[in-house]
Amino acid sequence: MAHGTAADILITIKKRRMKTNKLYIGLFLLMAVMGCKKSELEQSVPDQLTVDNFWINKDRALSGLSAAYSQLEGFVGWDNYVEARSVREFYREDYVVPGADAFNYPWWTEHYNFEFTSGNYAVDLLWRENYRGINFANQVLENVGKMSAAAIDDAGRKQILAEAKFLRAYYHFKLLTNYSKVIIRDKVPTSEADLSKGFSERAEVYGFILKDLQEAEPDLPLRSARPATELGRVTKGAAQAYLGKVNLYRVSDDQANAATYYTEAAKWLEKVILSNEYQLDNNFLGMFNGTTKNSTESIFELQQTSDASSGAVYRSYLSDWVAASELGGYGEIYGTPALLTEMLKEGKIANGNYDVRVYQTMYFNDAYFNDTTTPRVYGSTYNEIFGATAKTIAFRKWIPAGPDRIGFSNAINVPLMRYADVLLMYAEVLNEQQKSGDAVTWINKVRGRAGLPGVSLSGKAPVFEQIIHERVMEFTLEGSRFYDLRRWGLLAQKMQAAGRKFSADKAFYPTPLKETTNNPSTP
Known part of the structure; x- marks a missing residue:
């Protein structure tokens, strides 16, 4: 189950470096402490880290936060990452085919053929590793808030807590977009009842994610305020962009309240645009071949490095x-x-x-x-x-x-949110609000970066078709297409056109077998 045993909480934390901040080896012990019984914690062991003696200063708080960031990588095998993108994720798109070697890995091709089951290794991995990220974020939120003013300055505390809230929301959103049923984990589990928590309603999970993002946004710095040593860490623009995206995605779950979600999405996406913090990068290819990292277009980006001098080697496969x-x-x-x-x-x-x-x-x-x-x-x-x-x-x-x-x-970085996505999501929202003329303005801005002439379109349907096309041009092989087709209600149609096996029950992953076996509240 998610965080079901000490072994789930005691994980091998890689030495991730958030530029100047490294994970302390002591975090290995900290995770073990989190899985210990109360009686074990009460024993006096002077040289052992505990919850009380780990969270003692800002550096330790940053180390705990770094553990939460580390799950964006979530590497547990040469073919398995949580967020670094993989062919496994791309196989659910209609415009790709597997190469010959892929058939040596049935847990991959089961995704292409939509034959995955609750026992598929990758289905279990995505669930488990995202919940580990949530667990790390919860540890930061529960412990940094308790640190004394002498241990950490107020501004530093607020920013660290805001980043942890963003990450907790991000991991929950990743789960919600992949599984039809998920569990809200809003605290570190300390009892069997916590570990056996049941599924949450999707509407409740959306509300939880949005609340975390909204609470994080005011205390996050603008991109321009982040020093170079903090590249890759969350900014105000990232929170705003995901507030827009989550509201937009929510429409497909609750059409009755679509107008409200479109209004909210427009509000937050507009904030990103009006901030003047981002612009489209004219070197499109550079964002994906390692020559341009953290470009002016990057809003949230997974950092990779092959520099082993610090022990922090994060490389893309x-x-x-x-x-x-x-x-x-x-x-x-x-x-x-x-x-x-x-x-x-x-x-x-x-x-x-x-x-x-x-x-x-x-x-x-x-x-x-x-x-x-x-x-x-x-x-x-x-x-x-x-x-x-x-x-x-x-x-x-x-x-x-x-x-x-x-x-x-x-060491090619992986852009997780680009300014082009903000502009095309904003165009989509405007079009749904019957403002197709305004939507075309933002479509043409994205086209202009590619050296294309603007399009002249009127009416909701033609503009929507153009948005579909532009998203193919921009985001092919970035893990967007499957989710776009599903939220637009086009998944079955496009898979049929591609000659693919697909049934409605494969629009989401099933709850992993390990979760339903170990957690009696997740039948």
């Missing part, structure tokens, strides 16, 4: 999975002809090429990639790599700038 076998990767995932058709449907622009986002998202057999004067596939042409008659649609997103970095040693 994505390039090895996503890169075609012809490029030195395992070739676990490829695009479909339907994806290429969608991305090319507006035709070529004035420079004789297609939308730049097409070329920066994937490699395909086209004059652009076969230009011998400017070889664009790692110094070669597409034909030289894949063959003159090949129809392979190989992804370029998540592939490092140099072929020598394909593999398990690259």
Whole structure:
């Protein structure tokens, strides 16, 4: 069950560095303490960390917070991450197909075929690791608030608590978007009753998430106020962006109150825009190949590093999975002809090429990639790599700038929330509020970054279709498509069009078997 035993709470915390802040080795002991019986805690062991003697100063508070951040990575195996994105998550999208090697891993292809069950390893992993993140956040919230004024300054305390609240909300939202039934964990479990807590109503979980985000937002700094040593930590803009996103996603759960949620979503997304803290990055590809980290477009980004000097090595496996076998990767995932058709449907622009986002998202057999004067596939042409008659649609997103970095040693950051997403969500909200003309303004802003002319559209339906298209152009292979189709009510239709196996009961993951077995309140 989630946090069911001391073993669940006692985890191997990796040495994550939030730039200047490292996890203390003592956190290993702290997690053990959290799983101990009261009688064990009462024994006097001078050199052992306890709840009382760990939370003694700001550095320790930051270490506890770092543990909560560490679950954004949540690495428990070469093919299993909580949030670092994986082909497993992408397989539920309609525009991808598995590569040959993927069939060696049935717990992956079960996602592509929508055959996953409650016993699927990845279904259990996502549940377990997100609840661990929640547990860490709860430890911060319960203990930092009790620290004395002498131990931590008031401003520092407020900011740390705000970050922990954001992370607790984030992990709950990740669970809510993947499982139809989840459990609100708002405190560190201390009794069997806590551990055996039952499911919460989805409306209640949405309310809990929004409350945490709203309470966090005032005490979080603007991006511009964060020093370079704190890149990757939560900002006010991140809280506002997710307040917009959570409200927008809530519409599909409660259509009767859609107008209220659209109003709230617009309010928070507007705050991000009016803050002038973010702008679209003209180097689109750089955000996904490691050359541009924490760009002006980044609102919330998972940090990766291959610098082992501090013991904090966080590396992405994505390039090895996503890169075609012809490029030195395992070739676990490829695009479909339907994806290429969608991305090319507006035709070529004035420079004789297609939308730049097409070329920066994937490699395909086209004059652009076969230009011998400017070889664009790692110094070669597409034909030289894949063959003159090949129809392979190989992804370029998540592939490092140099072929020598394909593999398990690259450190490509993972953008979790981009300004482009804020603009397109805002356009979607405006369109739903019958403000299609205003929505087009923000659509065109995103298109402008790609060097495209603006579109002239009127009416809700045409604007909505354009938003669908723009989200494909922007967010292919970023883990957005499946959730978009589901909340729009288009999932079954699009899967059928793609010739995929799908049934309505696979729109969400089932509760993991381990949870239903160990927790009598989760039948």
